[in-house]
Amino acid sequence: MNFVFVSLQRINTERESTSTNLARELARQGHNVLYVNSPVNRKDYFITPESPFVAAHLHAIKSKAAPLQELAPHLWVLYPTQPLDSFNWVPYTPLFLWLIKFNNRRFGHEIQKATRDLGFDEFILVNDKDIFRSFYLKEILRPQRYIYMDRDYTVGAPYWLRHGPSLEPEIMRKADAVVCNSLDFTKRAQHFNPNSFYIGNGFDVSQFNNTHTLDIPEDLERIPGPRIGYVGALITLRLDLNLLIEIARARPAWSFVLIGTEDEAFAQSTLHSLPNVFFLGYKHTRDIPAYLLHFDVCINPQVLNDFTRSNFPLKILEYLALGKPVVATETNTMNEVFADHTYLATGSAEYLVQIDKALEENTAALADERVAYAKQFSWENIAALFIQHLQTL
The missing domain is CATH 3.40.50.2000 (Glycogen Phosphorylase B;)
Known part of the structure; x- marks a missing residue:
């Protein structure tokens, strides 16, 4: 199988997550996996980012390094080159949804190019809590299957409170399945999608x-x-x-x-x-x-x-x-x-x-x-x- 992962978590940091570990394991088992690192924000061009990993990503863009890199056998990482704009300050959710279409298209087109370069004629898209940047990716990328991963109460954090609680259920509804790392999350997801499954958490x-x-x-x-x-x-x-x-x-x-x-x-x-x-x-x-x-x-x-x-x-x-x-x-x-x-x-x-x-x-x-x-x-x-x-x- 071919998989494309989008996530809030980068794969090249000291901190692993459910999505980074699952991507590595699927590749180890012989599946082809493209892991898409988070795009940089436009403000990162003008304000030195605190994260050394974001700084390294920005340097790679400016030095015109190849955005698609092989990380391990069957595992590739994409460093998106197009900066995205922040619209989270917009208080009105319908207007916010209209504005983030521009980010989603920019992001989606880079992923499309990477999947073509890798020869992925069809693939399963796994979205690990990337609610805003990936809200329209199912429509843009037209994957074979679209899987949403629910592993944390992200929408309760201040950044997500304005739009997250209303948009995350919409992503769950249009997903082909929701996979969850806790039984409570699974019960919640089943209110929005009957194809919601518990897989638990893992460790090395x-x-x-x-x-x-x-x-x-x-x-x-x-x-x-x-x-x-x-x-x-x-x-x-x-x-x-x-x-x-x-x-x-x-x-x-x-x-x-x-x-x-x-x-x-x-x-x-x-x-x-x-x-x-x-x-x-x-x-x-x-x-x-x-x-x-x-x-x-x-x-x-x-x-x-x-x-x-x-x-x-x-x-x-x-x-x-x-x-x-x-x-x-x-x-x-x-x-x-x-x-x-x-x-x-x-x-x-x-x-x-x-x-x-x-x-x-x-x-x-x-x-x-x-x-x-x-x-x-x-x-x-x-x-x-x-x-x-x-x-x-």
């Missing part, structure tokens, strides 16, 4: 194989146990800051280790004044397994809101892949997918009880069960399920 199993001999990182070795650890973005949109403060104060003998970049609220929080809380900063993905391996308990203290209630937290798979006991905030996804392999809690009192249990009950047999369960979520299995659903259309 190979990154967590043969890790039991990894040495403890130097900055972690200095921290006494038991180590209660979290890895990921430290942002109050997704994490319960007050809960962390409460459990850290309640258990001064435990060391709370937080790895990731902080938002302003975390950076200015009381956590920094607590002697048993340790901020280790950002760590590269390749280094994460060594830290996780030497945590005693891994936690995911999510705050409950529209952004977290239905999401599928990838970090849970990574924690389990190393056999770690996991304590996480109880959400629909945690109950439906992970309840048998994690300790779920709501509020600081329950967190303390569940962390105590996780420390006391941990055994080699339980660790092996966690690892075996996590491996079911390999990208190979997720891609196979994705193809299986496509074949029913």
Whole structure:
């Protein structure tokens, strides 16, 4: 099969996503995949972009580098050369829809040229949450099948609030199918498209194989146990800051280790004044397994809101892949997918009880069960399920 992916996420960054991983796996299995990186905005020509990846894209355009490049066998990446205009300031959605047609045509014509160059006579178009730039791509590109991917509550973010909540259902309705990484998202999508399927989330199993001999990182070795650890973005949109403060104060003998970049609220929080809380900063993905391996308990203290209630937290798979006991905030996804392999809690009192249990009950047999369960979520299995659903259309 031939696939074309459009997404909010670029494929050439340190951060992977459902679409980048699925694209890589489909190519590894022998399917031909064109991954379209996000176009640059016109303002990027006049204001130096913060992202080094956008800056590199802009440099490639100005130096007239080939926009279509082979990334791996069966996998190509397109760097669109035409800048797009921003119309999100327009308050009236019908006018906004008329204006974004110009962006969609500009974007679509570049994709058409790339598919011709690759010899894609027909292809399946996969749209990963690219609501505005790709709203009309089904009509412009006329793909063999059009698949919309729903994997996060994007439309609740400020940028999307004006037009996203009304336009995303329209994209779902005209898609041939919607694939979702959580059961809650699947239930929501089925209101707009009966061909809505759950595929779950995946992780790179190979990154967590043969890790039991990894040495403890130097900055972690200095921290006494038991180590209660979290890895990921430290942002109050997704994490319960007050809960962390409460459990850290309640258990001064435990060391709370937080790895990731902080938002302003975390950076200015009381956590920094607590002697048993340790901020280790950002760590590269390749280094994460060594830290996780030497945590005693891994936690995911999510705050409950529209952004977290239905999401599928990838970090849970990574924690389990190393056999770690996991304590996480109880959400629909945690109950439906992970309840048998994690300790779920709501509020600081329950967190303390569940962390105590996780420390006391941990055994080699339980660790092996966690690892075996996590491996079911390999990208190979997720891609196979994705193809299986496509074949029913």
